[in-house]
Amino acid sequence: MIPYGRQDITQADIDAVVEVLQSDFLTQGPMVPLFEQRVAEHVGASHALAVNSATSALHIACLALGLGPGDRLWTTPVTFVASANCGLYCGAEVDFVDIDPRTYNLCPQALERKLEQAEREGTLPKVVVPVHLCGQPCDMQAIHALARRYSFKVIEDASHAIGGKYQGEFIGNGKYSDITVFSFHPVKIITTAEGGMALTNDAELANKMALLRSHGITRDPQQMTHEADGSWYYQQIDLGFNYRMTELQAALGVSQMERLDEYIARRHHLAARYNDLLAALPVTTPWQHPDSYSGLHLYVVRLQLEKTTQTHRQVFESLREQGIGVNLHYIPVHTQPYYTRMGFKSEDFPLSMDYYQEAISIPMFQTMSEDQQDKVVAALKKVLHA
Numbered sequence: 001m002i003p004y005g006r007q008d009i010t011q012a013d014i015d016a017v018v019e020v021l022q023s024d025f026l027t028q029g030p031m032v033p034l035f036e037q038r039v040a041e042h043v044g045a046s047h048a049l050a051v052n053s054a055t056s057a058l059h060i061a062c063l064a065l066g067l068g069p070g071d072r073l074w075t076t077p078v079t080f081v082a083s084a085n086c087g088l089y090c091g092a093e094v095d096f097v098d099i100d101p102r103t104y105n106l107c108p109q110a111l112e113r114k115l116e117q118a119e120r121e122g123t124l125p126k127v128v129v130p131v132h133l134c135g136q137p138c139d140m141q142a143i144h145a146l147a148r149r150y151s152f153k154v155i156e157d158a159s160h161a162i163g164g165k166y167q168g169e170f171i172g173n174g175k176y177s178d179i180t181v182f183s184f185h186p187v188k189i190i191t192t193a194e195g196g197m198a199l200t201n202d203a204e205l206a207n208k209m210a211l212l213r214s215h216g217i218t219r220d221p222q223q224m225t226h227e228a229d230g231s232w233y234y235q236q237i238d239l240g241f242n243y244r245m246t247e248l249q250a251a252l253g254v255s256q257m258e259r260l261d262e263y264i265a266r267r268h269h270l271a272a273r274y275n276d277l278l279a280a281l282p283v284t285t286p287w288q289h290p291d292s293y294s295g296l297h298l299y300v301v302r303l304q305l306e307k308t309t310q311t312h313r314q315v316f317e318s319l320r321e322q323g324i325g326v327n328l329h330y331i332p333v334h335t336q337p338y339y340t341r342m343g344f345k346s347e348d349f350p351l352s353m354d355y356y357q358e359a360i361s362i363p364m365f366q367t368m369s370e371d372q373q374d375k376v377v378a379a380l381k382k383v384l385h386a
């Protein structure tokens, strides 16, 4: 089976992890700060907090921004459930904004209409989470302008997007948001097995997230309520979690960062090749906004169902039978039973549902060969009789 995504682990990665295993620190040593520094410098952010997953990063990002009961978080339905669940963890209400039919990202015009209505009804969101689907950045300038006008905070869920650029600058530099989150799950662009990171240019937010990642405990005398009882002393000044990344993971991350640019270039090469090879097929290849240089975590095609006798499901299952590990990103979150129980209906976000009925993620990963890619294309041609 050719998977839709997979990690690339080199001997250098293995050596880096083994070295940590033989060192003094398996956790809370020098590698986590080094990894944070490498990512922050690469993308141009002032502060970076490595954690054990992007889900944890989203959670502490929401808490640091003060999200709580009585507040609202809005995101896109076409995302992994974690982009929405982070709001529920904080006791906030979650709602969605439909997608742009070209980029499949949260649509700024739909956001504006919903904000106008929410203002009239007194139900404005505190936090909006745009998701850079497949690695293509959202229209952050428009979202940022709305954030100013309606006073909400912005967390970029850039789980798909490390190494990508928006208007020529790296995603994660925080120019148009308060916090950006990356994921290092093995299917993502670089991996630490499990892992995530929250980046910000705001020292206060960084400090809050640093506390929340490790039990709300500080050893900094300046943050304590009174003078230390002795050199053993620490204080718990907030209610935090154990969301720490290990030294093994951080060492892997540092090693993987060395190849980030190479990975993105390879993904662009493969995407350009797919675009050519699929041009004559009844599928819509990923449209790219001119402001965007995607991280290309995923390559999603949309079937032009009016031009084929096959159903979406038949095409998907035929590809799997032919050894192509296709996937579907994503089942719109508002249709998940946990969310329909809150009252969401499929038809609430029609463009997300249209997308769901046509989308298929075909294999895209840095070590994919052109030969493997040709197999994917041949399998698609076969099932589409093209």
Ligand SMILES: *Cc1c(COP(=O)(O)O)cnc(C)c1O
Residues within 6 Å of the ligand: 052, 053, 054, 055, 056, 079, 080, 082, 083, 131, 157, 159, 160, 183, 184, 185, 194, 195, 196
């Ligand atoms: C993978 C992913 C997450 C969660 O990442 P983890 O590191 O697995 O917690 C969140 N949002 C999006 C859009 C993702 O793709």
